[in-house]
Every structure is written in C-alpha cells, then in structure tokens.
Amino acid sequence: MDYDVVQAARVSTKGAEAIDSDGATEGLINFLMRDRHGSPFEHNSMTFYVEAPIFVAREWFRHRAGWSYNEESARYKELAPVFYLPAGDRNLVQEGKPGAYRFTPGTFAQSVVAQAEAAESYRKAWNAYQSQLTSGIAREVARNVLPVGIYTSFIATCNARSLMHFLSLRTQRENAKVPSFPLREIAMAAEQMEAHFARSLPVTHAAFEEHGRVAP
Secondary structure (H helix, E strand, C coil): CHHHHHHHHHHHHHHHHHHHCCCCCHHHHHHHHHCCCCHHHHCCCEEEEEEEEHHHHHHHCCCCCCEEEEECCCCCCCCCCCECCCCCCCCCEEEEECCEEEEECCCHHHHHHHHHHHHHHHHHHHHHHHHHHHCCCCHHHHHHHCCCCEEEEEEEEECHHHHHHHHHHHCCCCCCCCCCCCCHHHHHHHHHHHHHHHHHCHHHHHHHHHCCCCCC
C-alpha cells in the first residue's frame, strides 16, 4: 500500500502517467511526511475488528475524520457476559490536577479493591439484565443497567492518514514531537493496530516514526 501513496502523490505532476509510474517510494514518502502533504496518505484502506469495553469504544468513536464504524447492537442481540477488570500492573492512582497529572501504581490493597468492587458491580448488573430479559422486557430497555465495563465489538475502517492521527494521540512514545497522555486501555489496542500498519505500509510507518509521529 505504500505504492498507493506514491501513485496518488505523483498524479499532481504526472497526471494519467502516474497510474503506470514506478520508481523508489522512500524519498517521496519522506518528503510528503516531512512537509505534511497529507492527502496522498488517504488513498488506502485498513479494516479492523475490535473487541473492547464500552468505555474504550466511546473514546475511540471520537475519531471521526477518515473513520467508519459499525458496532454490535444491544438492541438487536443479547450481549455476552464479558467485562473488563484492570490488570495488576494497571496504574490506579491519579496525582495532580487536570492537565497536569500522572498516574501511579497504587497499593496492593487498592488493586484488590478495584478488582473486587468491579466484579461485584458486574455480577449485580448482569443479574439485573438477565432478570429483565427473562421477564420479557425488550433488549433495548434491559441493556440500560449494563456498565461501561462490558465488552462491545465493532468494525473500524480507516486510511493511513487517519490512523496516524489516531496513533499520535492514543500511543505514548519518547520520540513523539507532541506528547500524548492516552488512556492505557485504548493505547493497548492502538499498539496492535500500529503493528499491522508497520507491516502493511512499512515505508510510510518508518517516515511517521522518523518525523516525530505527527500525522501529515
């Protein structure tokens, strides 16, 4: 798909000849990335199937430009009892004020509380959901008791430009020109998507890295 980027860029100077043009891609892609000529990076497509907690999906769907989504509907199907629990290495404590804070691990006792309270809350919510469904209450009504920690699934389609913008905000890297402070759970998904991006468009991904992970 790197060639799709090059072909789209070359039409500016070659017109129809760009369709059959060949030649090195690395120099041109680096030029486009460095000088932020973004539109050639839109002429490709990547589609991902994602399973994530609802709180991750809602943050993800804030990315609209260059993205299309279709999500599992709890109006039309019964959701599965799959819930998110923070892993033992998940930072739990926020220190500082909005815009100037950091997260620290917290204590073992806090980790126990976080997991136990979430699990108990999920059990109660799931039982309430099942009780309503058993009583004949419509799925679109019964779902209202479910927490944002339950998993949903969706199809997400994007192009390289919109994906790079997503990655610039939803990952944290020392070489990034602009710092980002992503939610850890969405960063975990973004890291998997970036691995696919690097395999599919290796030259584009390398240029993204070289120029400070700023989307063109």
